[in-house]
Amino acid sequence: MNLNRRTKMIVFVGVIFAVLAAVYLAGLFISDDFIAADFSQKGLKPSWEHPFGTDMLGRDMLARTMKGLSVSIIVGTVASTVSAVIALIVGVAAASGVSWLDHFVNWMIDLVMGIPHTVLLILISFACGKGLKGVLIGVAITHWTGLARIIRSEVLQIRSQQYIEVSRKLGHSSRWITVHHILPHMVPQFLIGLILMFPHAIMHESSLTFLGFGLPPEQPAIGIILSESMQYLSAGMWWLAFFPGLMLVIIVLLFDRLGENLKKIMDPYSAHE
Amino acid sequence: MQIEGKNISFRYHERMPWILKDVSISIEEGERVGLVGPSGYGKSTLMRILSGYLEPQEGSVRLDGKPLPKKGISPVQLIYQHPEKAINPRWKMKKVLEESGMFREEVMEALGIERDWLNRYPRELSGGELQRFCVARSLFQGTHFLFADEMSTMLDVITQAQIWNLMLKEVKERRLGLLMVTHNAELAKKVCTRIINLKEINHIGENGNGAG
Amino acid sequence: MKEAILLVKDLSVSFHMYDGGLEQYDLKVISNLTLDVRPGEIVAIAGSSGSGKSLFAHAVMGLLPENAVMTGKVFYKGKVLSQKDKEALRGTEMALVPQSVSYLDPLMTIGAQVRGTKPNRQIIKAQKEIFKRLHLKEETEKLYPFQLSGGMARRVLVATAVLSGAQLIIADEPTPGLDLEMALEALQVFRELADAGKAVVLITHDIDLAFHIADRISVFYAGTTVETAKAADFLKGKETLRHPYSKALWEALPQNGFKPIPGFQPYAKYLPKGCLFSPRCPLKTKECENEIPMTEVRGGYVRCIHAD
Numbered sequence: 001m002n003l004n005r006r007t008k009m010i011v012f013v014g015v016i017f018a019v020l021a022a023v024y025l026a027g028l029f030i031s032d033d034f035i036a037a038d039f040s041q042k043g044l045k046p047s048w049e050h051p052f053g054t055d056m057l058g059r060d061m062l063a064r065t066m067k068g069l070s071v072s073i074i075v076g077t078v079a080s081t082v083s084a085v086i087a088l089i090v091g092v093a094a095a096s097g098v099s100w101l102d103h104f105v106n107w108m109i110d111l112v113m114g115i116p117h118t119v120l121l122i123l124i125s126f127a128c129g130k131g132l133k134g135v136l137i138g139v140a141i142t143h144w145t146g147l148a149r150i151i152r153s154e155v156l157q158i159r160s161q162q163y164i165e166v167s168r169k170l171g172h173s174s175r176w177i178t179v180h181h182i183l184p185h186m187v188p189q190f191l192i193g194l195i196l197m198f199p200h201a202i203m204h205e206s207s208l209t210f211l212g213f214g215l216p217p218e219q220p221a222i223g224i225i226l227s228e229s230m231q232y233l234s235a236g237m238w239w240l241a242f243f244p245g246l247m248l249v250i251i252v253l254l255f256d257r258l259g260e261n262l263k264k265i266m267d268p269y270s271a272h273e
Numbered sequence: 274m275q276i277e278g279k280n281i282s283f284r285y286h287e288r289m290p291w292i293l294k295d296v297s298i299s300i301e302e303g304e305r306v307g308l309v310g311p312s313g314y315g316k317s318t319l320m321r322i323l324s325g326y327l328e329p330q331e332g333s334v335r336l337d338g339k340p341l342p343k344k345g346i347s348p349v350q351l352i353y354q355h356p357e358k359a360i361n362p363r364w365k366m367k368k369v370l371e372e373s374g375m376f377r378e379e380v381m382e383a384l385g386i387e388r389d390w391l392n393r394y395p396r397e398l399s400g401g402e403l404q405r406f407c408v409a410r411s412l413f414q415g416t417h418f419l420f421a422d423e424m425s426t427m428l429d430v431i432t433q434a435q436i437w438n439l440m441l442k443e444v445k446e447r448r449l450g451l452l453m454v455t456h457n458a459e460l461a462k463k464v465c466t467r468i469i470n471l472k473e474i475n476h477i478g479e480n481g482n483g484a485g
Numbered sequence: 486m487k488e489a490i491l492l493v494k495d496l497s498v499s500f501h502m503y504d505g506g507l508e509q510y511d512l513k514v515i516s517n518l519t520l521d522v523r524p525g526e527i528v529a530i531a532g533s534s535g536s537g538k539s540l541f542a543h544a545v546m547g548l549l550p551e552n553a554v555m556t557g558k559v560f561y562k563g564k565v566l567s568q569k570d571k572e573a574l575r576g577t578e579m580a581l582v583p584q585s586v587s588y589l590d591p592l593m594t595i596g597a598q599v600r601g602t603k604p605n606r607q608i609i610k611a612q613k614e615i616f617k618r619l620h621l622k623e624e625t626e627k628l629y630p631f632q633l634s635g636g637m638a639r640r641v642l643v644a645t646a647v648l649s650g651a652q653l654i655i656a657d658e659p660t661p662g663l664d665l666e667m668a669l670e671a672l673q674v675f676r677e678l679a680d681a682g683k684a685v686v687l688i689t690h691d692i693d694l695a696f697h698i699a700d701r702i703s704v705f706y707a708g709t710t711v712e713t714a715k716a717a718d719f720l721k722g723k724e725t726l727r728h729p730y731s732k733a734l735w736e737a738l739p740q741n742g743f744k745p746i747p748g749f750q751p752y753a754k755y756l757p758k759g760c761l762f763s764p765r766c767p768l769k770t771k772e773c774e775n776e777i778p779m780t781e782v783r784g785g786y787v788r789c790i791h792a793d
Binding site (some may be wrong): 397 | 532533534535536634636661662665666667668692733734737738739740743744746747749750752754
């Protein structure tokens with residue numbers, strides 16, 4: 001069979017997925033021995049032995065970066081899943097036809113969107129006791145707004161369709177219609193929204209940690225690595241910030257590509273190209 | 274049973290002209306009524322009001338003297354001009370019939386629905402084939418009135434004749450009330466026992482907005 | 486006989502489709518279609534939905550989507566048209582009256598759109614006249630497309646094509662949603678265009694109207710022409726027609742008995758071999774499974790070996 005565009009895209013999506021899974025697993029299985037302090041190896045430039053160099057405690061930066069990314073991916077997955085589920089529930093509820101609920105949801109969305117993102121994240125994370133829990137809650141309950149809006153307008157559009165009118169006249173309840181007619185239409189939006197939320201979640205986790213409101217210093221997180229490296233940048237130890245930063249950008253872009261490609265595969269309008 | 278619209282007036286907005294003014298109409302079960310009139314005279318609007326999809330500003334719709342049921346299965350079923358809009362594009366056709374509990378051999382047979390259509394999606398069927406499903410799903414036990422809003426306007430003449438013949442057979446056998454809107458005078462003559470010109474019962478005067 | 490403005494020869498259109506998963510297949514929606522339209526003439530294309538009527542118009546205008554493959558030739562005034570030529574002629578020499586308002590620019594008022602990019606006093610005057618004829622009120626000019634009802638939109642689209650001054654006008658279902666009086670008025674406008682030496686193709690499933698307004702009628706079935714003949718033949722009745730499908734159309738009209746033949750037009754994915762109508766045809770024989778050419782019978786063209 002000839003490789004057509006859709007097959008290529010699916011292969012591409014599969015590869016991205018495999019890379020992300022590999023990074024996650026690598027971080028998970030690297031033993032802590034690799035990041036034990038070893039002062040005989042401190043502050044080494046990148047070499048074959050330590051491709052990303054070592055830090056001032058002599059820890060291998062490659063191992064630390066991998067572990068950090070692994071944590072980031074976990075935070076990203078959990079936070080964006082929770083966020084997307086909130087968005088789905090809120091979006092469908094807003095479009096259920098109850099006007100005060102719609103007003104309330106819109107008000108909530110405006111409120112969350114109106115406060116500068118980072119400020120809100122810091123506030124929530126701080127209020128929830130910082131650490132992994134604080135970051136997760138913070139990221140999860142600040143990222144649902146955009147997707148909720150999209151879902152709300154999609155649901156409203158579907159609710160105005162004739163086949164919904166018909167279904168109602170056939171005696172089906174609002175709940176039956178939501179489950180059978182509306183939710184299945186939301187699946188592609190939901191999945192794409194979910195994956196495109198990943199990059200945001202990861203970036204915000206890192207920035208929160210970088211600013212000191214996120215994960216604790218003993219956790220091997222990218223944010224921690226980057227904020228530590230700041231002290232040594234002026235001493236010329238560029239690799240401490242460069243490689244972990246680059247890896248973070250790559251992971252974020254991979255998630256973005258994954259989402260964009262899935263969108264193209266699921267979008268009915270480009271389905272036959 | 275009898276469905277009756279009493280002094281119905283309707284407009285979309287207070288500042289818009291009346292589309293329907295003081296319209297009274299009644300249809301008995303077993304009767305086949307054709308509703309004719311120029312474009313933009315509110316034929317579809319009247320039909321949507323009578324079947325309970327729209328609320329009139331003035332007047333009321335009564336079924337045997339009682340208001341139309343707001344919830345639950347409606348005894349008045351509407352069949353639209355564009356069947357592809359009245360069917361969920363993501364459902365297979367079997368589910369469309371199941372939705373109204375009409376996935377039954379005799380119904381499918383009566384409307385000439387073929388077995389292998391059931392596993393297709395709506396976009397894989399033609400308008401005429403889809404319209405059969407729309408009629409089939411409306412023909413359950415609780416239906417007393419069928420309203421057809423330009424049901425066959427988008428169909429070719431052979432399909433039109435096929436569907437109307439099948440539907441008329443059911444309507445006659447079950448003594449349903451039928452209200453149909455059409456621009457085709459010949460079709461109305463062939464199908465109906467009585468023809469109402471909306472122009473004669475709609476009292477909007479000369480400020481009709483001429484919309485189609 | 487005057488030279489044809491539009492001549493379509495052996496046109497086939499197929500779509501590259503995905504079958505659920507990753508398998509691709511070709512869906513042949515128009516096969517070996519032939520049609521000519523001369524100046525001063527209205528040719529009606531009659532057929533059910535799915536017979537390839539609209540696609541035919543899109544193929545001539547060069548508006549097919551990207552996954553469509555077209556073979557065969559389209560001649561305009563004797564010259565073969567390439568995709569580029571079609572784009573150049575579209576709107577000036579050839580005009581399409583599309584099916585729905587979605588073809589109008591939603592952000593422009595109706596008046597501005599109908600008049601085009603360079604309105605002068607003459608065009609404005611002509612536009613006001615044509616609006617009046619089509620029973621569109623003066624205020625319509627100031628409305629936006631979303632404010633139009635279906636019937637008004639159809640009339641606006643007709644007006645646009647009339648004002649374009651094109652030599653060839655293809656109207657895709659201009660009448661549904663119009664009552665008889667307005668439909669006849671709109672069709673009368675096309676008649677006058679044809680009488681002024683233009684060529685009009687009228688795509689419709691309302692064969693009743695087509696019979697009365699067109700000069701010739703071409704019957705489409707499952708993506709090909711089965712019969713092309715004078716409209717008068719269709720008015721006279723069953724006996725003067727040539728193809729069994731045309732006869733069936735005539736008999737299915739409410740005023741002619743309202744008797745339908747059984748069966749369905751085949752879906753493009755499951756086309757029968759040879760004659761596309763054969764599964765529903767009372768005259769079917771073994772020979773019908775071969776390729777059937779268009780032949781001349783009693784002054785009309787028919788794709789049937791049993792026609793006489």
